[in-house]
Amino acid sequence: MNLAVKDIRHNLGRFVLTAVGIGMLLMVVMGMGGIYRGLIEDATLLVERIGADLWIVQRDTRGPFAELSHVPRSLVYRVQVVPGVVSARGFVFHTIQRQHERRPLRMSVLGLDWPTDKGDWLPLVAGRPLRQNHYEIVVDQSLGLCLGERLRLGKETYTIVGLTRGMVSTNGEGMGFVTLRDSEAIQFDTPPEAVHLERAARQRRSQADETFLKQPLLAERLSQPANQLPAVPAPELSAVIVRLTRGTDVRRVVDTMAAWGDVSVFTKADQEELLVQGMVDKARRQLGMFRVLLTVIAAIIMALILYTLTLDKLHSIALLKLIGARNRVILGMIIQQAVVLGGVGYVIAFFAGQKLFPYFPRRVVLTEQDLTQLAVIVLVISVLSSVLGIWRAMRVEPNQALMG
């Protein structure tokens, strides 16, 4: 006869409510672990998917995900001639916030180096990659936009031709993929009034410069938009991403490029480490600490619940002792109840989480390893939290049963 099960069946309503409470608490622990894992996955997602072996960024910066990085477009050609390089392409990345359909739309924009990169590597759930150099965009479905919908960004309108799943930036924002030129146009979009003012200021400055007075044609060119001026560099890339030939000595290629005075070079692993250790480190550690705290709180609450459940059974425990029950019978009853409570709570947490986590604003990633780890933790805290109840039960004297 299993006394633990009998007691649970006798107080089924209370047990179910308690298990639901424990389950909700464990769901928060589970969710916190999932957010922690999601944060790391989101941080490294792009680096994983984009298929680059090396990232070349502005000298002494940590690259476009960590800070502003500008490299000249010509760097792409410089890199392409390094032995061992299969391909090099420009990379532009920035975050924008615009109004769309009367609501704020925050999106991380990534420029694809058309025609080398049309976004064929993107995990599309609908539509297609880019097929033209301008006015097309592929967006992540987390942005809540539809295929065929038109987006006004800067002075141009872009048609959504593809939807991805799970493509979010380190900040958790859905991503949009356009060509490099379009991403630059979006990034450096300037209002007409600002263009007029800048042009007028340029004209004024030229009148005070002897060079322009001697060459009127040069002064006339100053009236053109900034990105059409030959003497003013066009907007730059955030980075250049490189693929290497299989079997290439990566270290040798890195050393070659790092010898150039204007760039820093990171391997894929370096970039991932920078993202995890740099960008999301504090958030990651904070979530980790919350997770530990919540686990401890769950253990304390479970201990109190089990202690209360034991207090309710003190007379029965005294009776069992009086009729000669061994300590292990009573111990078994309390520990089994603790494990059943923890187990049922865990199952509730898992299924409730499956239903609720998709509605969380940030991705919650439940890995098999994390779930197994939490299951073991729940088992351990179930046993540990029953210690208080066991301690109380062991102190019960059989003659307490005589007291009625």
Place this chain on the structure above:
Amino acid sequence: MEAPLAIETRNLRKVYGSGNTEVLAMRDVSIAVRRGEVVALLGPSGAGKSTFLTAVGLINPPTAGQIRIGGQWVLDGPRALVDLRAFRRQHIGFVFQKSNLIPFLSARENVQVAMEINGVPSREARRRALALMEELGVADRAENAPAMLSGGQQQRVAVARALANRPSILLADEPTAALDSVRGRQVMELFRAVAHQHGTGVIVVTHDHRALDVFDTVYEMEDGVIRRAA
């Protein structure tokens, strides 16, 4: 030929506290109860009846004196001569005045659990529990929770549990206190019946003088001293 002794006590003494606060709860209590004998123990509150019952129930050992149960010496003063909990499981049955059934078990399970604790396999324990309940007239309430039973039915189930492991001695502490006089008498007669049928010695602590004719022997206890009643 006389039946063998179910229990024998020799010069039991129990002292609580020490020095100025010392209380002598039992003074040289010596009694013998044979198998099948039903004994009543009367006395006012504070006379030492409960102390005696917990001493012979191996719950609260005496300060001095010896106890022999089923022919085996089990206590010499406070010193245990056997594993008391295991011995209690096998040789002693208890019945109390109320609230003596485990609320989360059915009536049958309350009887069955006593046997399972003593190592009887579950199926066999179930069969024997039902047989005992049949004998005591509560088989039809076997699957009911204790809260669904009347006071008299609860006491019958408690008696069935006390008899589950065929004990040498059955100890009852005011078992009719919560019952009316008719049901109280029925329970006392039940003790007499089971004592005779099972060959169990029965000691009943009671205040109830109305059913004394049921008992083979009546003892009175006052100020820790026990004597046979006239």
